[in-house]
Amino acid sequence: MKHLKKWKTLNSNLVFNNPWCQIRQDEVELPNGKIINDFFINIRPDIALVFALTENQEIVFVRQYRHGVGEIFLELPAGAVEPNFESAESGAMRELTEETGYTAGNLTKIATLYDNPVKDTNKLHLFFAQNAKKSSEQVLDITEDIEVVLVPASEVMDKIAAGDICVSGSIAAIFLGLNYLRKLEQDLTL
Structure with missing residues (x-):
């Protein structure tokens, strides 16, 4: 069985903040060591x-x-x-x-x-x-x-x-x- 690992968040910034829509830009390090600096997340209510x-x-x-x-x-x-x-x-x-x-x-x-x-x-x-x-x-x-x-x-x-x-x-x-x-x-x- 493969052992999966979570990504590591290096930096996180709220790039758009509106009561109806929030977007966060994360800089993440993947388990393989690669860095992605523009992973965008929609912050949405349940x-x-x-x-x-x-x-x-x-x-x-x-x-x-x-x-x-x-x-x-x-x-x-x-x-x-x-x-x-x-x-x-x-x-x-x-x-x-x-x-x-x-x-x-x-x-x-x-x-x-x-x-x-x-x-x-x-x-x-x-x-x-x-x-x-x-x-x-x-x-x-x-x-x-x-x-x-x-x-x-x-x-x-x-x-x-x-x-x-x-x-x-x-x-x-x-x-x-x-x-x-x-x-x-x-x-x-x-």
């Missing part, structure tokens, strides 16, 4: 995603425009966690309510994943919410124009296969959420 399931076995999705690629996507409710003000769980509950108007009695954390560990610092916190109910109107940010879409759990894999759902974080949360749901259903039959 994201909370919610696999919310209604009593009718429908998954709560949002359809919205994403300017980075200029397309409209069907994805799970998600958003940035405010690290100084909230936990990942409370951020997930807030995002679910703000984007969809749905709430759930409780959330269960099903996984923590890294979004893009090559260049980004953030994690994805995936939550499962059972018995989600419409409880209010959406409270959207100025940049958000969101349509709430309920997809029967039995149809979601077909939507992924057809390319209708193609955002990686949502797909990971769907697979893990369906797996968690299957385990819950198995536990109920024991």
